[in-house]
Structures are given as C-alpha cells and as structure tokens.
Amino acid sequence: MDKTIHKDHKLLSFGEAGRGCGIYIHIPFCKQACHYCDFHFSTSVKKKGRLVEMLCKELLLRKAELLKSEIQTIYFGGGTPSLLTSEELQQIFETVFANFNIAENPEITLEANPDDLSEEKLKMLAASKINRLSVGVQSFFEEDLRLMNRAHNAREAFESIRLAGRYFENISIDLIYGVPEMSAEKWRKNLQIALELGVPHISSYALTVEPNTALQKFIERGKVKPVDDELAREHFEIxxxxxxxxxxxxxxxxxxxxxxxxxxxxxxxxxxxPYLGIGPSAHSYNGDSRKWNVANNSLYIKALEKAELPLQTEKLSVTDKYNEYVMTRLRTKFGVGIAEVEEAFGKNYGDYLLQQAAVLLKKGLLKNENEILHVTSKGKFLSDGIAADLFYVEEE
Structure with a gap:
C-alpha cells in the first residue's frame, strides 16, 4: 500500500501563526444528533448538494471583503464536513482558489467523524487540498460514546486514527473530559491511547450541559448523573x-x-x-464588526438563490474589542499585554486592567511577567471567570 503523507505545507511557529486571514466554511449536516451538542446542523442531507452550491455563491458575493488579504487558513467545520463528497469538496475549492488570494502553503483543515474515515475516504481527502484532519473522537470507550450518542464506536475511534496516520501527518483529535462516572484511570487511558497513536495535536473540552440539549433533559429526568465540576477539574489537571x-x-x-x-x-x-464565515450560522470578523448568517438551512438557501446575504452585523465598540482581547488572550500562552492594551485601546483601559488585576494577582490567580498578564496554574481552570473580572463594564 502506498503511504501518502501530506507534508506540502509549512507549519508556522506560534509567533508566525495568525498572519493573514482565514475562511471558515460551515457544513451543517450530521448523521445523528450528539446529546451534548447545540451547534447548528441538520440530520437530513437532502439539501446538501444545493447548500454546497449556495456556499459557493456566498463566497462569490463576499469575495470583496477579503480582496486585498492573503488567505492562510481554510477550515471546514460543522456539523460533519467529512460527509462531503469529492465532487462537493472540489466545487468549493475551485471557487475559493479562483476568487481569493491564497497563500502558497495554506493550512486547510477538515473536521471528520471516525465512522466516515474509511481507507477509501482517506485516500480521497489526501488527494484533495486538505492537509490537516481534526477528528471528533471524544472518547475511546464504548459507554462514553453511547452516553454522548456519537455515530461511531470505540473500535472505529481507534482504527480511524491509526489509518489516518498513513495518509496525513497533521492530525488533531477532540477528547471530552468530565463525563459523568468517568474515573481518573479511564481518563488517563483515553490520553494514553491518543499518545500511542502518535497524534501531534489534541483539543480537549469539559463536557458542558447546554440549554435545550438532550443531555440537559436526561440530567433533569435523572437518567444521567449531573456534570461534576470537581471531577472535570481533576481530569483537567491530569x-x-x-x-x-x-x-x-x-x-x-x-x-x-x-x-x-x-x-x-x-x-x-x-x-x-480577520476571518470570513461562510454557511448557515457561520460568523465573520474584520476587526471592527462581527457578522453572522441565519442559522437555518432553508432560509439560507432561499436568500442566496435571490443573491441576498442572510447576514446580521454588529458594530464593535472599543470596549467590545477590549473585552474580547482580554477573553481570548487570557486563554492562550500569549497572555494580556499591558502595553498592547494601552496602545490598542487607550491608557484608561490599561489603567483599568491593572486596577482589576490587582486582586487576582494577590490571590495567585494571575501573574505579571514582563508586563504581560498570564493565568497561573492555580487559576487555569477559572480562566473564563478571571477574564470576566477584567472586563470593562460601561456605566449606563
């Protein structure tokens, strides 16, 4: 068997990453609904072909938004983008590459579910412009996958990653921790399996109970135990x-x-x-405003058939931008730069930041390293709450 591994793109260092712009393409279809998910998707794929046509039409109608920008990342999210056929992928790629200024070696990611990743499918993806896979494993254990109502089983979770390694070098997997009754030992085993498979990137999220999901209803009825924050914290440390x-x-x-x-x-x-979000429910950002598409496949298609963009727009204030900067940077290794805040938003925001940070610094939840605020190990699991404490709240 030929071993075709994608290595044709330059992997940027953390300092280089993020230059240029990105395109996000939302594929709103899934085989079945996961019990914890509140993303926009449909389990009926009847309109998939037509929706792909409208994705391409939206790309054409909005190409001026990134006319002078170099596109360094293209990301197929969902939903389940691995449900796309080779013809549908090619249709989207032809539209993107013909109408946008694409970097020489862009990162092109496709989210995939393990049950879709047959060898035939992987060969097709490896022959396309995709050079990074993000696989929604969630767990390597059968009972966890059943609780989540995932479409794949434990064997498929393992085999899909093993097989994907023959065709792709750049693979990320998703794993969920804090699952009710998941022992620390089982969580360690999940991580050990991932490490044995040699994946170079792992995204891991605590199981959360979103409103109006099946998981919320099952917990309310006593069919599933409530999510335990202390268990999630223990898993996070592991x-x-x-x-x-x-x-x-x-x-x-x-x-x-x-x-x-x-x-x-x-x-x-x-x-x-900046990034351009294409497809139902997709969000876009240009530094000054945020846009988002209608979260309804039929309404999205109908609007684009009339060459109308089903968008809403929110103009961002300086305070909005400051709060978003704090929220995102505090979650990263970059941290929140005091000088950067003053330069971007004004000295009053820098003064406010230091004033709000003082208590958190004393509590050991934040640390100041070379005038850059970072969350400490003690504060890591509380980073969203810490960010909220640093937010600027405008008086009525």
Missing part, C-alpha cells in the same frame, strides 16, 4: 500533566500541540485576525 510529560505545549486553554503543530486557524482567532 490532562495538563500527562500531555506536558509527552512533549505537548499547552498553548490555549483547550488546545495542546507538539512543536510545529499548533492550529494556525484557531490561533488566528485568538490573535484577533
């Missing part, structure tokens, strides 16, 4: 320590990468770089 020993860098709260394998797409988000 996660950090295990991956650090294995040579991974904890470069963002939920993301761990071997050197050279940090996600350029996600890093660009955290650095506040």
């Amino acid at each position: 996660l950090i320590n295990t991956l650090k020993k294995a040579g991974f860098e904890h470069y963002e709260f939920s993301n761990f990468g071997k050197p050279g394998y940090f996600s350029q797409n996600n890093t660009a988000y955290w650095l506040g770089k």
